Amino acid sequence: MPVEWGEPWKAWKTPDLILRDWRGRLERLAFDEGERFVRLPGVLGVALIGTVPRGSVWPLSDVDILTVVDQRHGAEVEARVCAEETRCNRRLWAERVPNEVEARYFVRRADRLRSANTGDDPLFEFLARPRQAGIAFKVPGGRILADFEGQTGAFIRRCERFVFGRRFLRLMVDDNIPVLESRLDAASALARGGNYAAANALTLVAVQDVTAALHLLWGALPESISRAVTRLRNAAKAPAEWVGEAFLTAIGLSEDETWRRFAAAPAWATQEQDVLLAVRRGAGEDIDELDATRDLLHVTSYLAARGGEGAACPAWLSARNTLADAGERVRAARSIGDYLAAAWEQRAGEDGDT
Numbered sequence: 328m329p330v331e332w333g334e335p336w337k338a339w340k341t342p343d344l345i346l347r348d349w350r351g352r353l354e355r356l357a358f359d360e361g362e363r364f365v366r367l368p369g370v371l372g373v374a375l376i377g378t379v380p381r382g383s384v385w386p387l388s389d390v391d392i393l394t395v396v397d398q399r400h401g402a403e404v405e406a407r408v409c410a411e412e413t414r415c416n417r418r419l420w421a422e423r424v425p426n427e428v429e430a431r432y433f434v435r436r437a438d439r440l441r442s443a444n445t446g447d448d449p450l451f452e453f454l455a456r457p458r459q460a461g462i463a464f465k466v467p468g469g470r471i472l473a474d475f476e477g478q479t480g481a482f483i484r485r486c487e488r489f490v491f492g493r494r495f496l497r498l499m500v501d502d503n504i505p506v507l508e509s510r511l512d513a514a515s516a517l518a519r520g521g522n523y524a525a526a527n528a529l530t531l532v533a534v535q536d537v538t539a540a541l542h543l544l545w546g547a548l549p550e551s552i553s554r555a556v557t558r559l560r561n562a563a564k565a566p567a568e569w570v571g572e573a574f575l576t577a578i579g580l581s582e583d584e585t586w587r588r589f590a591a592a593p594a595w596a597t598q599e600q601d602v603l604l605a606v607r608r609g610a611g612e613d614i615d616e617l618d619a620t621r622d623l624l625h626v627t628s629y630l631a632a633r634g635g636e637g638a639a640c641p642a643w644l645s646a647r648n649t650l651a652d653a654g655e656r657v658r659a660a661r662s663i664g665d666y667l668a669a670a671w672e673q674r675a676g677e678d679g680d681t
Contacts, residue, residue: 353379353426357390358472360415360428365473367411369397369404371437372479373472377429378550381468388551391465392430395479398438405434433462437475444481450489451498460502464490464539464548491546493678499540500671507537507664511657518657523648527579527656528632534577534660535629537667541570544670552629554607556580556621557614570666576659578628579646580621589620591643599623 357379365373377391378384396404408430415428443453454460467490469483489495510533517526535552538559542549547562556578560571575581579588589596604619628644646652 350384353384353388353390356424356426360390361392361472363411363415364392364394364408364430367394367404367407369400369407371395371397371473371475372440374466374469374479374483375472376433376462376465376469376483380470381548383550389427389429391433392428393433393435393462393466393469393479394430395435395437395440395475398436401436405431408434433465435462437478440482441476441478444478444485447489447494450485451494454495455498455502460495460498461539462486463495464543467548490548491543493675496540496543496671497675499543500667503537503540504664504668507533507660511660511664514653515657518650518653523650523653524645526653527646527648528628530653530656530660531578531625531628532632534574534663535625537664538574540671541663541667544667544674553626554622555629556625557612557618560618566670567666570663573659573662573666575621577656577663578625579652579656580624582617584646585617585621585624588624588643588646592624593643596623596627596643 357375361373361375364370372393372395374393375391376393378388379390394408396408412428412430419426419428439453443450454463463486466483467487471480471483474480510529514526514529514533517523517529535555538555539549541559542562545562545566547558550558556575559574563569563571563574589600600616600620600623603623604614604616607614607619624644631641631644646656
């Protein structure tokens with residue numbers, strides 16, 4: 328979702344409109360958009376992945392599309408996929424459709440996918456590459472629109488089999504813990520230098536990214552970033568309720584801080600909060616105004632923080648910035664990392680993992 332929803336969003340976003348046949352509409356939309364990628368020259372395989380084929384969509388869900396491209400013209404075909412994504416989204420925006428297509432992050436070359444399907448070790452070598460592991464929890468439940476040599480379906484089935492297994496969990500922990508520590512060290516240094524806003528942004532990104540491994544450890548697939556706060560707190564209740572509170576501290580969303588920031592938000596955010604709360608309740612979620620507001624602030628802040636090196640973050644998105652506050656956020660984030668490492672060690676010991 329964009330960082331700021333201006334026109335035409337506020338002109339049409341009402342709970343009644345969004346909820347009207349939204350589940351069926353989203354499925355039709357996903358198949359229609361997916362077929363556009365099937366027809367692209369050089370695209371060999373296409374699958375719908377993420378929340379839509381799994382049936383866990385909500386009205387603002389993205390349509391995630393995995394494409395497998397001919398490696399002989401890889402860069403050229405990848406550019407076509409990115410261009411098609413842009414065309415799809417411009418058309419959807421013009422038609423006042425709230426859902427976006429995401430395909431550029433899920434492009435995989437045919438030779439690499441074929442190699443990954445030859446055995447367990449090649450699969451994990453494939454997933455261990457930067458930005459590859461995340462696709463493993465996007466593809467479970469994926470629906471194939473175009474296969475090639477059976478490889479797309481084979482990859483989906485293999486990921487479904489491994490995603491909650493200890494080897495994949497070890498990969499996620501081994502990948503996430505060092506990155507978390509490195510980012511938090513950098514955030515601490517920024518805070519000591521007086522750059523509290525940058526320290527806050529780095530802590531937010533660090534702790535959000537590590538939650539994927541937490542979800543998998545608890546037997547849940549990580550879902551939409553737009554519901555990250557409530558999903559994590561719900562998942563954390565049984566194994567470690569305090570992790571949810573540590574998460575809120577790390578991303579600067581205690582109750583008083585949530586309302587302080589939201590009071591300074593522009594008018595469009597207030598309308599978004601009203602609509603999103605009504606939509607989520609209408610879709611059967613048990614959610615209160617506070618957590619709906621936390622989700623809105625979190626996703627908006629996260630996208631702003633991810634906007635690039637040195638990207639400006641509006642003041643209302645930033646948590647209170649003092650050295651003490653930044654230190655508290657970093658400590659809370661470290662406690663989540665410590666919990667993940669210890670919980671994994673315990674799980675590995677119980678499973679006899681080495």
